[in-house]
């Protein structure tokens with residue numbers, strides 16, 4: 062069981078890395094796109110059509126894609142002062158519960174995002190000027206939240222093992 | 229909400245409706261017209277329906293309001309159709325230039341089209357529209373440079389509220405810029421945009437009189453707004469209560485909402501007569517602008533027809549209703 | 555249960571979750587969603603759980619955050635930030651606390667013009683804190699100067715929150731914007747004084763730099779041209795209306811990328827690190843902002859903000875007492891809610907009352923922005939501190955909160971000064987009124 066969790070967490074790490082890689086590309090992309098738009102606008106009177114909505118779509122997507130790895134590195138801010146003073150086992154029990162609650166919340170959120178995406182497919186909703194379909198971006202957000210959820214589940218399992226193990 | 233005991237709305241004869249609006253409390257419609265309308269509903273249903281108002285995007289962002297109402301995050305909501313991307317392709321007929329020149333008429337056109345065309349009703353089928361209304365005509369407001377001719381507008385960065393409007397602004401030679409209205413004051417002050425296409429009531433509503441120096445009056449188009457109710461909530465009401473809502477909503481209420489824009493607009497133009505230079509395009513100039521814009525109308529009709537909509541009929545009918553009202 | 559009761563329970567649960575190490579963002583999500591579901595119904599709570607985060611994440615005005623952070627990361631990884639602080643140290647290093655004071659000033663300019671406190675705080679934290687650490691500054695003082703400097707933004711024009719206040723109250727926006735200038739400068743001076751006193755009391759927290767020869771001083775300046783160029787490009791471009799804050803962020807990030815490339819200071823590895831750190835920090839900040847939006851929808855539907863302000867407005871006390879009670883209410887709301895949300899929820903109730911009590915609307919706008927700002931630096935929801943702790947990972951958050959306390963007191967001091975001498979606020983707008 063313990064080995065399975067370790068393998069799972071390591072494998073999962075690769076998935077979260079891959080998502081972050083795409084996220085980085087998007088960030089780099091808008092860093093290039095926006096100056097291009099500004100230059101086009103001022104020097105050639107030819108702005109990039111849809112620069113604004115591309116920026117919105119890219120920002121939204123890059124945020125979701127990076128949520129999981131941020132959680133993996135424990136970078137979603139939390140306040141430690143009480144937990145720090147708890148005995149190790151109690152702390153692991155608490156963290157098992159917290160991570161599991163996070164997992165549940167995210168699964169619910171993922172389901173909601175998916176049903177939103179389905180709704181958008183139904184309606185054929187597209188973005189303003191470029192008429193890009195919106196649903197793939199919501200889907201991607203949903204998938205990112207799922208990955209985030211599984212990172213939390215993995216952590217929960219890890220803490221559970223620590224809590225159960227003899228310390 | 230109709231399902232929850234906690235909100236005191238447990239049974240169908242005692243329902244609280246959560247109404248979400250992006251408008252601030254200072255907005256004309258939220259000061260008088262809508263509160264009166266809600267009071268009337270409450271009175272005529274003998275208190276079985278109560279409406280709680282949440283303003284200023286506190287429950288739903290302007291561009292989320294339609295979805296939030298359709299999905300039931302709120303029970304009722306007001307916003308602009310143009311915020312919901314392409315949810316309302318046929319409604320955007322009023323985004324086309326020179327369809328009509330008053331809010332009241334725009335509202336009558338909207339509601340009539342809604343009643344006459346099933347394709348138009350389809351756009352709203354996830355909700356129950358109570359009011360469909362249009363603003364007074366949009367004019368072009370600029371900060372530093374007046375626009376009196378097509379040469380003047382060439383290359384100017386003009387904020388546009390929707391893709392359709394952006395399209396014909398380009399035919400006029402302007403560079404349309406997308407931007408939320410909340411950022412407009414700053415953008416005009418700093419010169420990020422040279423101007424904005426605006427209905428005149430926003431001069432007061434968003435305090436833009438401080439940064440706008442010139443207005444070119446051409447009565448270009450009317451933006452569209454909706455007040456819709458969540459379908460499930462509506463259907464859960466008793467027949468009697470639904471009848472009350474129906475009788476108070478619809479064409480007459482829509483016209484009132486549009487007319488309120490017309491009134492506020494006139495007041496704003498009178499109030500700022502001194503500070504702002506209003507330039508009215510004369511007959512001849514209007515003709516010139518009209519022919520420059522013309523292709524945008526064909527674009528719209530072609531695109532909508534391609535998607536299987538009776539676009540030509542809808543456009544023609546809109547003009548016809550406007551003519552009847554003149 | 556009444557919606558107010560649910561609201562109060564929600565706040566208590568939120569604090570408990572914070573205390574027991576549930577991530578801040580997740581706590582906001584959970585309490586916001588469950589609370590909204592209890593007051594309305596489960597379906598609507600669940601709808602908010604999906605639509606609000608997506609709409610927050612894809613809002614154009616927030617896209618300024620990752621771009622400015624990326625600029626800060628590139629500046630930091632390419633050592634351009636180091637050159638900047640080296641120059642500041644050679645000129646101001648002899649003044650105790652000089653680096654921290656400079657940081658406050660730079661943050662103030664950055665924040666006031668970019669319009670984003672979060673973007674400023676993150677960028678400056680990345681550029682300034684590691685540098686101050688190299689000069690053996692106390693991390694608490696370094697964090698405090700970054701956090702405090704950032705909060706000056708809304709006071710100094712341009713300022714979105716001032717515009718929103720003007721729209722909600724019909725006070726003239728031009729006068730409001732002008733009114734913030736002198737208080738902003740006074741507040742900045744008080745912040746710097748705090749650093750000065752802090753450095754006097756605890757000299758170890760801000761060591762005096764070595765004396766530099768004039769030649770060294772000049773050569774240090776000659777190395778900061780890339781930074782200077784970037785500053786002129788982004789801040790100048792913004793100020794003169796060439797582009798929006800988001801565009802300024804992208805131009806700044808792109809500019810620093812190009813400069814780092816041509817000065818051969820950016821390896822492939824560091825670029826990857828800069829991008830990865832930016833996206834992770836952005837994810838952290840946005841998850842809190844999303845949670846804060848959901849929580850704020852819950853609080854508005856609980857009607858606590860409007861009930862509490864109505865209550866205070868109706869007590870039968872002297873105008874000054876009511877004013878102070880009102881400011882305390884705003885302080886408490888500021889602990890949990892974002893500034894614009896507070897204005898929207900309370901102004902329709904509070905503003906008519908203030909007029910009735912005879913207070914100047916422009917003056918109150920400035921005071922209120924100061925009060926709301928305090929919340930950025932205080933627990934439980936002090937987003938500036940969370941942003942800093944996302945960068946300075948090796949000290950616990952509670953230590954940063956503690957270190958920033960003097961700055962919070964500085965804001966309170968400034969508010970007291972402005973209540974005693976309202977002319978400080980009204981003199982410029984009065985000149986405008988003629």
Ligand code: NA
Nearest residue numbers: 666707710712
């Ligand atoms: Na500012």
Ligand code: NA
Nearest residue numbers: 929932935936
């Ligand atoms: Na706070």
